[in-house]
Amino acid sequence: MKTIKIGSIGCGGRGTLVKNAHQPENGFIISAVSDLDENAFKEYKELCGDNIFTTNNYKDILKIDDIDVVFITTPDYLHEEMAINALKAGKAVYLEKPMAITIEGCDRILQTAFETGSKLYLGHNMRHFASVLKMKEIIDSGIIGDIQTVWCRHFINYGGDAYFKDWHSEQRYSNGLLLQKGAHDIDVMHWLAGGFTTKVSGMGKLSVYDKCSRRPTEQKGIVEWNDDNWPPLEQKDFSPEINVEDSSMIMMQLDNGVQMSYNQCHYAPDCTRNYTFIGTKGRIENIGDTGKCQVWVYTSRKSAFHDPDIKHQLFPVEGTHGGADPLIVNEFLNFVAKNIKTSTNPIAARYAVATGVKATESIRTGGGLLEIPKLSDEIINYFENGQQK
Ligand SMILES: NC(=O)c1ccc[n+]([C@@H]2O[C@H](COP(=O)([O-])OP(=O)(O)OC[C@H]3O[C@@H](n4cnc5c(N)ncnc54)[C@H](O)[C@@H]3O)[C@@H](O)[C@H]2O)c1
Numbered sequence: 548m549k550t551i552k553i554g555s556i557g558c559g560g561r562g563t564l565v566k567n568a569h570q571p572e573n574g575f576i577i578s579a580v581s582d583l584d585e586n587a588f589k590e591y592k593e594l595c596g597d598n599i600f601t602t603n604n605y606k607d608i609l610k611i612d613d614i615d616v617v618f619i620t621t622p623d624y625l626h627e628e629m630a631i632n633a634l635k636a637g638k639a640v641y642l643e644k645p646m647a648i649t650i651e652g653c654d655r656i657l658q659t660a661f662e663t664g665s666k667l668y669l670g671h672n673m674r675h676f677a678s679v680l681k682m683k684e685i686i687d688s689g690i691i692g693d694i695q696t697v698w699c700r701h702f703i704n705y706g707g708d709a710y711f712k713d714w715h716s717e718q719r720y721s722n723g724l725l726l727q728k729g730a731h732d733i734d735v736m737h738w739l740a741g742g743f744t745t746k747v748s749g750m751g752k753l754s755v756y757d758k759c760s761r762r763p764t765e766q767k768g769i770v771e772w773n774d775d776n777w778p779p780l781e782q783k784d785f786s787p788e789i790n791v792e793d794s795s796m797i798m799m800q801l802d803n804g805v806q807m808s809y810n811q812c813h814y815a816p817d818c819t820r821n822y823t824f825i826g827t828k829g830r831i832e833n834i835g836d837t838g839k840c841q842v843w844v845y846t847s848r849k850s851a852f853h854d855p856d857i858k859h860q861l862f863p864v865e866g867t868h869g870g871a872d873p874l875i876v877n878e879f880l881n882f883v884a885k886n887i888k889t890s891t892n893p894i895a896a897r898y899a900v901a902t903g904v905k906a907t908e909s910i911r912t913g914g915g916l917l918e919i920p921k922l923s924d925e926i927i928n929y930f931e932n933g934q935q936k
Pocket residue numbers: 556557558559560561562581582583584587603605620621622623625643644645670671672727868
């Protein structure tokens with residue numbers, strides 16, 4: 548069995564996900580890590596041994612011939628450059644969502660993967676959430692008929708802690724939170740509705756966190772989540788520059804006729820995504836998205852609020868992000884080693900970003916309906932064919 552050697556780029560923060568890939572017993576070894584902050588190496592040394600190669604310059608990892616695979620889990624604005632360089636260096640790439648912060652950036656990544664033949668995989672871990680998979684199974688069974696409309700409300704109680712104190716708060720680094728958070732939700736809605744957005748419009752604004760007190764420019768932003776950080780207007784140490792929306796409402800027209808709406812709020816007291824899919828014979832809704840949660844199915848008509856016809860009870864799964872992180876890492880490793888068919892797809896990741904980008908543009912330019920640029924058939928066919936020419 549050939550050992551597959553792995554490099555981790557951006558190994559603090561979300562990079563802790565990559566530790567799931569260190570599986571010497573299955574032939575996968577993390578042998579190099581890169582981060583600007585050397586403290587991020589500590590946990591990797593404990594897991595993989597002191598001999599692990601460490602560097603502040605990710606390009607050093609790309610120069611190592613026997614590294615087959617890299618995970619890129621750096622901030623969003625670095626994805627495009629790092630992914631393109633890694634693909635050109637012949638590495639198979641696991642790239643965190645959102646794929647990039649512009650549509651052109653996504654398309655350049657896709658084109659590079661197509662030209663080099665290096666494998667590309669996007670970290671849309673929500674495709675492994677038990678609640679999402681249960682909703683997909685119900686929709687695919689046909690019990691609620693043909694999906695016509697989809698709504699999602701995303702309440703984010705940690706928005707002030709996570710997205711308005713560091714790079715996320717600035718358009719130049721994140722573009723907007725319809726990419727950072729919305730890319731997940733839009734991707735789930737596209738996947739379960741069976742289409743991609745062709746036109747989008749939106750309204751949204753920054754109306755809460757711009758009123759909170761800021762940290763000095765020279766002080767580093769500290770991101771710590773705590774339910775005691777409440778109410779939003781009393782919080783402090785926010786980024787000196789905040790120019791992304793803290794609430795957004797968008798409407799989407801899909802290529803298969805389905806229509807969708809998505810609402811995202813970063814100052815809600817609770818924390819959940821609530822999707823509903825309405826078909827020609829019923830409707831489903833998730834109550835909670837990870838851990839102990841439920842999927843409700845309505846298939847009969849009754850007056851007033853009533854209990855669903857079927858309640859599916861779901862239970863906690865071990866692993867971060869509702870058990871999705873170990874699953875997505877294993878799917879990627881098996882894609883690299885055995886070419887398995889994957890549940891996620893770079894084309895879908897690109898359309899999620901493209902929808903977020905155009906929705907954000909609509910919000911910032913008066914709410915008009917904007918078209919999503921299409922990809923060429925050559926690129927679509929390549930990725931839908933499992934990245935084979
Ligand atoms: N799929 C998910 O559920 C999920 C969850 C959280 C974050 N994310 C994504 O993961 C990515 C990282 O998010 P985060 O919250 O960990 O961000 P972060 O700001 O904590 O950064 C992650 C790490 O990257 C390092 N880094 C920054 N610049 C670097 C460079 N030039 N070279 C090497 N390392 C560098 C930082 O030091 C840090 O350790 C983002 O794209 C985010 O959207 C995905």
